[in-house]
Amino acid sequence: MATIMDVEGLCKRFQTSKSEITALHEVNFRVRQGEFLAVIGPSGCGKTTLLRCIAGLESPSLGEIRINDRPVTGPGTDRMMVFQDFNQLFPWLTVRDNILFPLKLVNRGKNNIERKVLAEYYLELVGLADYGHMYPHQLSGGMKQRVAIARALALSPKVLLMDEPFGSLDAITRTNLQEELLNIWEKTGVTIIFVTHNIEEAIMLADRIMVLKSGRVEKLMINTVTRPRYYDSPEFASLWEHLHNLLQGRREKEKLKGEIKKEVGLAF
Numbered sequence: 355m356a357t358i359m360d361v362e363g364l365c366k367r368f369q370t371s372k373s374e375i376t377a378l379h380e381v382n383f384r385v386r387q388g389e390f391l392a393v394i395g396p397s398g399c400g401k402t403t404l405l406r407c408i409a410g411l412e413s414p415s416l417g418e419i420r421i422n423d424r425p426v427t428g429p430g431t432d433r434m435m436v437f438q439d440f441n442q443l444f445p446w447l448t449v450r451d452n453i454l455f456p457l458k459l460v461n462r463g464k465n466n467i468e469r470k471v472l473a474e475y476y477l478e479l480v481g482l483a484d485y486g487h488m489y490p491h492q493l494s495g496g497m498k499q500r501v502a503i504a505r506a507l508a509l510s511p512k513v514l515l516m517d518e519p520f521g522s523l524d525a526i527t528r529t530n531l532q533e534e535l536l537n538i539w540e541k542t543g544v545t546i547i548f549v550t551h552n553i554e555e556a557i558m559l560a561d562r563i564m565v566l567k568s569g570r571v572e573k574l575m576i577n578t579v580t581r582p583r584y585y586d587s588p589e590f591a592s593l594w595e596h597l598h599n600l601l602q603g604r605r606e607k608e609k610l611k612g613e614i615k616k617e618v619g620l621a622f
């Protein structure tokens with residue numbers, strides 16, 4: 355499939371009053387049209403910064419991000435973001451109006467009737483057709499996240515950026531929403547970049563998994579587990595262990611131990 359996004363030599367530095375923090379070092383990768391890419395890594399490794407750079411909410415210190423060969427220079431409706439926070443909806447608007455508001459803002463749809471049809475379509479897509487009249491405070495966390503997904507998708511983004519969207523949900527709701535997201539992804543064909551701390555979630559959802567460590571791409575690998583995926587399958591467990599070891603740095607430690615042993619052996 356065609357490449358939709360190129361990230362080339364991306365570096366991001368933040369200047370604080372005391373020091374300079376390099377959140378991303380020379381990050382390079384491509385994303386294919388319709389791909390589901392998961393980004394995992396320890397806290398502070400640069401996952402959110404990477405998404406914010408792609409969203410155009412941060413500008414790179416060096417390097418470039420291109421969507422369909424066009425450099426990203428700021429936010430745009432071709433890249434919509436869904437956050438972890440349940441409070442990303444407008445609390446004074448109903449669920450339906452939360453979806454309609456950005457549609458009106460960017461003038462999507464010919465008129466109000468067409469926009470309402472669009473809003474209903476996306477409410478139905480996320481399983482909330484009967485909840486359009488309700489206000490965010492009347493919804494559960496999982497329902498709020500579904501509205502946020504519907505609101506983002508209604509703008510027909512080329513890339514959906516998701517920053518730990520299910521991170522604050524209980525395990526059962528999280529699993530349900532993962533399944534629903536896969537259905538939505540299949541129906542819409544949207545390209546998704548999904549940040550998570552959770553190895554299982556990355557394996558369950560993604561076509562490829564990027565491991566970020568200290569702002570560098572440690573590994574970008576194809577998810578070889580065949581779909582539909584099951585937590586208790588041997589191939590799932592084997593990839594989980596591999597990723598877990600990568601995140602824990604076990605490989606490097608073992609390599610280092612081996613090298614020390616060799617040196618000690620040589621010395622004596």
Ligand SMILES: Nc1ncnc2c1ncn2[C@@H]1O[C@H](COP(=O)(O)OP(=O)(O)OP(=O)(O)O)[C@@H](O)[C@H]1O
Binds near residue numbers: 375376377397
């Ligand atoms: N606006 C900012 N100003 C200064 N430093 C920042 C800023 N934003 C991020 N950083 C720093 O950049 C590094 C990467 O942060 P980032 O939020 O991208 O990590 P993360 O992998 O998303 O972490 P977490 O998983 O905990 O959300 C951290 O050291 C963080 O302190």
